Amino acid sequence: GYLRPETAQGQFVNFSRLLEFNNQKMPFASAMVGRSFRNEIAPRQGLLRVREFTMAEVEHYVDPENKDHPRFDEVAHIELPLLPSQVQLDGKTTPVMMRIGDAVTSGTVDNQTLGYFLARIYLYLMAVGIKHELLRFRQHLPNEMAHYATDCWDAEIKTSHGWIECVGCADRSAYDLTKHSAYTKEKLCVRENLPEPLVTEKLVCETNSKVFGPKLKRAAKPVQEHLESLSDANLTAIQSALSTDGKATVVLSGTSADGEYEITPDMVTIETRTITEHVREYTPNVIEPSFGVGRILYSLLEHSFNVRAGDEQRSFFSFKPAVAPFKCLVLPLSGHASFAKPLQDVARRLRAGGVPARVDDAASASIGRRYARNDELGTPFAITVDFQTADDGTVTLRERDTTKQIRAPIDEIVELVKCLVNGSTSWDDVLSKHPLVDTSTSDSTA
Numbered sequence: 410g411y412l413r414p415e416t417a418q419g420q421f422v423n424f425s426r427l428l429e430f431n432n433q434k435m436p437f438a439s440a441m442v443g444r445s446f447r448n449e450i451a452p453r454q455g456l457l458r459v460r461e462f463t464m465a466e467v468e469h470y471v472d473p474e475n476k477d478h479p480r481f482d483e484v485a486h487i488e489l490p491l492l493p494s495q496v497q498l499d500g501k502t503t504p505v506m507m508r509i510g511d512a513v514t515s516g517t518v519d520n521q522t523l524g525y526f527l528a529r530i531y532l533y534l535m536a537v538g539i540k541h542e543l544l545r546f547r548q549h550l551p552n553e554m555a556h557y558a559t560d561c562w563d564a565e566i567k568t569s570h571g572w573i574e575c576v577g578c579a580d581r582s583a584y585d586l587t588k589h590s591a592y593t594k595e596k597l598c599v600r601e602n603l604p605e606p607l608v609t610e611k612l613v614c615e616t617n618s619k620v621f622g623p624k625l626k627r628a629a630k631p632v633q634e635h636l637e638s639l640s641d642a643n644l645t646a647i648q649s650a651l652s653t654d655g656k657a658t659v660v661l662s663g664t665s666a667d668g669e670y671e672i673t674p675d676m677v678t679i680e681t682r683t684i685t686e687h688v689r690e691y692t693p694n695v696i697e698p699s700f701g702v703g704r705i706l707y708s709l710l711e712h713s714f715n716v717r718a719g720d721e722q723r724s725f726f727s728f729k730p731a732v733a734p735f736k737c738l739v740l741p742l743s744g745h746a747s748f749a750k751p752l753q754d755v756a757r758r759l760r761a762g763g764v765p766a767r768v769d770d771a772a773s774a775s776i777g778r779r780y781a782r783n784d785e786l787g788t789p790f791a792i793t794v795d796f797q798t799a800d801d802g803t804v805t806l807r808e809r810d811t812t813k814q815i816r817a818p819i820d821e822i823v824e825l826v827k828c829l830v831n832g833s834t835s836w837d838d839v840l841s842k843h844p845l846v847d848t849s850t851s852d853s854t855a
């Protein structure tokens with residue numbers, strides 16, 4: 410049996426089709442999320458080291474002669490905590506804060522595309538709620554780097570288990586596509602029309618089939634392929650051996666007809682030809698960010714876990730709205746019958762606006778207890794329907810981390826929650842525009 414250790418190879422073998430989907434245009438990327446498997450000797454530490462885990466990988470294909478990224482300008486100003494290999498070799502472990510634009514210009518990070526993805530990984534980890542001071546990008550030391558990699562950085566996150574590699578980001582060069590191509594004999598390359606035809610002089614070896622085939626028999630094809638693949642320097646050596654000694658020896662290895670074969674002048678013609686090329690053919694290089702989803706999730710849980718000051722029993726997850734399973738809790742102040750209709754109305758409006766909402770109307774629990782248990786689930790916002798709702802159509806909006814509340818009409822609160830959830834406004838913004846509601850009774854009864 411075979412279990413893949415990464416999702417990458419499934420993407421590489423589909424390269425030609427992916428390129429076609431992209432109208433043969435470079436650069437472009439493919440991405441995949443799926444299970445990967447590693448034969449770990451000691452699986453342990455929960456989600457951190459397992460034999461089967463979820464991986465998300467982007468394979469970004471670039472021209473090896475131009476690894477600039479068209480959107481690098483958008484991220485060049487972002488400062489990343491970098492731990493370059495030289496800093497580690499000097500025995501230091503403190504990351505250097507560096508703008509990614511400067512890191513690429515100074516050669517600390519090999520190229521723009523790799524730098525672009527390091528910045529995007531950083532933005533992603535910040536967006537889901539990883540703590541900035543517990544994140545670093547560590548460059549692989551020369552002896553750690555895969556032999557085919559040009560440069561490689563790991564996003565490492567600090568948890569109670571130490572620094573954990575959560576995202577790898579490597580320039581894998583043309584290694585994978587070249588290997589697949591060599592073994593399958595399928596071309597995995599890009600063909601680009603040249604703006605100007607390229608004229609070059611090249612030594613070419615042609616075989617004389619009348620003599621070549623009968624003399625070499627079954628070895629004829631592999632020997633011919635070998636001769637056609639030789640560099641100018643090797644062909645020159647054969648050419649001079651043929652003219653001085655009247656024969657040359659060709660050695661095949663790694664083929665079905667390995668051995669030594671003698672070539673004589675009547676079997677081949679080696680001469681310089683002028684070659685005009687209209688198309689450039691090349692194997693792309695691949696920049697690969699590789700996310701270990703379980704490790705990121707575990708780190709996120711640790712970084713988001715908090716307890717209320719002075720009360721260790723009251724824990725809560727400070728999930729960002731983007732990752733919180735429920736974005737908004739909707740609850741009545743008590744089990745009073747008049748609250749039922751506005752409660753459903755608020756929940757329906759939130760859901761219609763694309764905000765996953767949860768109703769907690771269990772009459773058996775106090776309002777404070779219901780806030781507290783939804784804080785434990787990490788629900789960032791809570792809308793409460795109370796006696797004032799029937800009078801003036803207003804409800805309160807509570808934020809989980811600060812436990813502060815404001816009051817406004819239902820329509821306005823629903824709009825505010827939509828903006829808070831999609832990130833177009835912040836809780837600080839909301840607080841600066843609305844007076845605080847006194848919560849001394851509701852939150853203290855937990």
Ligand code: AMP
Binds near residue numbers: 449459460574
């Ligand atoms: P690698 O291809 O070894 O660089 O792994 C890519 C990513 O997969 C790493 O950055 C980790 O986040 C994740 N990963 C690797 N091995 C494991 C494992 N045994 N358990 C969980 N996640 C893993």
